[in-house]
Each structure stands twice: as structure tokens, then as C-alpha cells.
Amino acid sequence: MYVAVPYEEYVKLIGCEMQCDMLQRDGVDNWEWYGASYDEVARDWCVDAGVPYNYDDYYGFSEVAEAIVTKAVELGNITIIEEGGDEGNE
Numbered sequence: 274m275y276v277a278v279p280y281e282e283y284v285k286l287i288g289c290e291m292q293c294d295m296l297q298r299d300g301v302d303n304w305e306w307y308g309a310s311y312d313e314v315a316r317d318w319c320v321d322a323g324v325p326y327n328y329d330d331y332y333g334f335s336e337v338a339e340a341i342v343t344k345a346v347e348l349g350n351i352t353i354i355e356e357g358g359d360e361g362n363e
Contacts, residue, residue, distance in 0.1 A: 277354065280342070287338035291318055295334075323348070 278286070291314055298310040312328055315337045319326035322341040331337045345351040 280353065283351075284335065284338045284342050287341060288334040291315065291334040291338065294318075 295308065295310050295314045298314065299306045299308065311334075315328075315331060315334065316326045318337060318341060322344050324337075324340050324344045331340070342351065346353055
């Protein structure tokens, strides 16, 4: 089963998942270390997606997520359909 999600919403969901991963690594109850693993999480997600990672290339999870989704589209792992182009995909 598949679900059609607007592109921007999908990128946002990926970014939120990355932030959740970071919070789990850093400890949600430990604000002193909040964000300490940002670079590690971003790098891990990029490596898993086959996206080159350089800390200076991205300014937040949303930009990392955009690069990951773009790569998935290039590889054919995600199919982009235009609005109204979902006939037969019910």
C-alpha cells in the first residue's frame, strides 16, 4: 500500500524524523546536550541515502532532508506525481 504525500510535507516529515533521532541520541531530558549530535545525525542520514555530506553544505535538518529526498527521486526510489496525476493510484 502506498500513500501520496505532498512533496514539501514529505521533506518536513523527514526533517522531523531526523530531529527525533537527534533527541533520542542526546537525551530529551538533557537540554545541556540538545543538538550535540546534529552533525552525527545529519551525516548518518546522508550516508544511508547516498548523499555526500559536508557540515557547511546544510543549515538544518530541512536542507538535509531536501537533499535526501532529491537523491531518492534521482534513484527512482520515490515517484513524483503531479497534482491531479494520481489516476489509477487509488
